[in-house]
Amino acid sequence: MDIFFFAVMGLLLGSFYNVCIYRIPRKESIAFPPSHCPNCGHKIRWWENIPVISYVLILRGKCSSCGGKISVQYPLVELITGLVFGAIYYRYGMSIWTAELIIAASILVIASGIDWEHYYIPDRFTLGLLLLGYGFSFFNGVGIERSFMGSAAYGFLFVMIYGYGERLFKKEVLGFGDVKLAAGIGSIVGYLGFYRMHLFITTSFVAGAVYGIYLIITKKKDRKAEVPFGPFIAFGGIISALLFL
Structure with missing residues (x-):
């Protein structure tokens, strides 16, 4: 169950890391306003923000308001973060290394996402x-x-x-x-x-x-x-x- 907890934590944090990847290069607050569609401003409701599942099964890659395409980057970042967190716990269990590598992986995910889109870290x-x-x-x-x-x-x-x-x-x-x-x-x-x-x-x-x-x-x-x-x-x-x- 512990590895499941870490994987789910990674999925949930991956959703927040997507916000960081989008907003930090644009010098926007990562806290306000709440998540919204960049095309029409539609406020993302909780059932539209379930990691991976919302993108694949509920929204099917499109905004529920304007129909604008949502980048596949969002579920990929969530999935990668979940897999990495689960792998870290599987390898090191409850240890100092797990704590350090969870933080390091978080930094690497956000830095990689920004570099992928904007070509700088x-x-x-x-x-x-x-x-x-x-x-x-x-x-x-x-x-x-x-x-x-x-x-x-x-x-x-x-x-x-x-x-x-x-x-x-x-x-x-x-x-x-x-x-x-x-x-x-x-x-x-x-x-x-x-x-x-x-x-x-x-x-x-x-x-x-x-x-x-x-x-x-x-x-x-x-x-x-x-x-x-x-x-x-x-x-x-x-x-x-x-x-x-």
Whole structure:
């Protein structure tokens, strides 16, 4: 039952994270006004705001008032958050790691959603990850030294990719927000050996490459098109945290 509780909590919080993803880049309050349709202003009623279920079974992807299309991002964010929260509890149970990773996953979900839509990651999220990693390192067994080493090592590797990738491909392959996001993840997982760091980077880039190939095959974007990389860094970080801490 505990894993079910964490999964449901993730679904419910995922609904709120959607509000954050939409409003924070627009510099709007995340508390007021209540959730509403951005097209017609229709106030979302409680039965229209049940995670995943409302989108699929009740609204069927459209506003009940104006019929405007609702982005599939909303149920996806809810579902991903629920699955990640459930996986974290399944892996770590009731522990300090569960508390830390629930907060980290929340930051990563919101940062990834903003990056996906707007192609940038606000500093408050990358700085929040760094402080989270440093703060919890005193209690979770990582230690402040390995936490600092992790942020430095992960950040340095992505700085190298950021700099040399631009020289090699004659365009920006990563944003500096991606570098700071990787450093934040490094502060949480700590430096526990090059193999684990290599796996984090490989997972992130393979996931990003698969998505890029999909876009090219389906002709949704060409090879020169910009693709947000923050979500794939977040994916690699979550996989690393679940498998190797």
